[in-house]
Amino acid sequence: xxxxxxxxxxxxxxxxxxxxxxxxxxxxxxxxxxxxxxxxxxxxxxxxxxxxxxxxxxxxxxxxxxxxxxxxxxxxxxxxxxxxxxxxxxxxxxxxxxxxxxxxxxxxxxxxxxxxxxxxxxxxxxxxxxxxxxxxxxxxxxxxxxxxxxxxxxxxxxxxxxxxxxxxxxxxxxxxxxxxxxxxxxxxxxxxxxxxxxxxxxxxxxxxxxxxxxxxxxxxxxxxxxxxxxxxxxxxxxxxxxxxxxxxxxxxxx
Numbered sequence: 173x174x175x176x177x178x179x180x181x182x183x184x185x186x187x188x189x190x191x192x193x194x195x196x197x198x199x200x201x202x203x204x205x206x207x208x209x210x211x212x213x214x215x216x217x218x219x220x221x222x223x224x225x226x227x228x229x230x231x232x233x234x235x236x237x238x239x240x241x242x243x244x245x246x247x248x249x250x251x252x253x254x255x256x257x258x259x260x261x262x263x264x265x266x267x268x269x270x271x272x273x274x275x276x277x278x279x280x281x282x283x284x285x286x287x288x289x290x291x292x293x294x295x296x297x298x299x300x301x302x303x304x305x306x307x308x309x310x311x312x313x314x315x316x317x318x319x320x321x322x323x324x325x326x327x328x329x330x331x332x333x334x335x336x337x338x339x340x341x342x343x344x345x346x347x348x349x350x351x352x353x354x355x356x357x358x359x360x361x362x363x364x365x366x367x368x369x370x371x372x373x374x375x376x377x378x379x380x381x382x383x384x385x386x387x388x389x390x391x392x393x394x395x396x397x398x399x400x401x402x403x404x405x406x407x408x409x410x411x412x413x414x415x416x417x418x419x420x421x422x423x424x425x426x
Contacts, residue, residue: 190364237291344414360420
């Protein structure tokens with residue numbers, strides 16, 4: 173059986189549930205040693221338990237990607253356990269209650285950007301320090317259809333995911349001749365628990381963001397996004413760099 177990620181070490185953030193969990197599980201099946209990173213250690217530990225029960229290799233590391241110290245500890249624990257990092261998947265993210273610009277607070281803007289945009293920048297910065305000396309490494313960012321279009325969420329989320337798209341393209345091009353690739357996935361509607369961060373949706377913002385929902389062919393499964401992440405993390409996508417793969421059943425093709 174020819175596994176796609178044999179011997180690779182992969183960090184997956186936000187991996188205790190949803191797309192991150194599906195990605196971590198699939199990567200483990202494909203031979204990677206997986207670092208299941210999440211804010212919720214108990215849930216991350218459960219994911220590790222399930223991976224090991226199926227013969228995979230994984231560890232859990234509690235980390236808030238909005239905190240530089242946590243990001244540093246995440247990479248320290250990874251290299252202490254597995255010696256290196258080969259693949260980084262920036263999946264951790266939060267929603268913004270569809271709050272429009274006119275009602276947006278500094279606090280909400282900064283909290284959403286801290287997790288969705290600054291977090292990936294920090295993990296990428298750490299990963300590059302490991303990737304550059306060996307001239308090899310892969311970064312997969314989870315963007316969003318909200319990072320490609322203007323009203324799939326509120327102002328802060330939309331802007332933060334546009335930032336992830338820009339970050340992806342910049343890193344992909346700048347390090348292309350260093351043996352490093354950086355791509356992103358822009359999922360459409362996917363069944364995950366990110367909606368748990370939707371506590372009190374803004375009526376006006378939600379109404380505007382929902383305007384395009386009628387043309388959405390269907391909602392996806394986390395496992396479908398995991399398969400795209402596997403493609404981008406593996407050598408099968410060796411000529412794919414600095415780009416965004418939309419996975420949305422054709423929703424944004426309209």
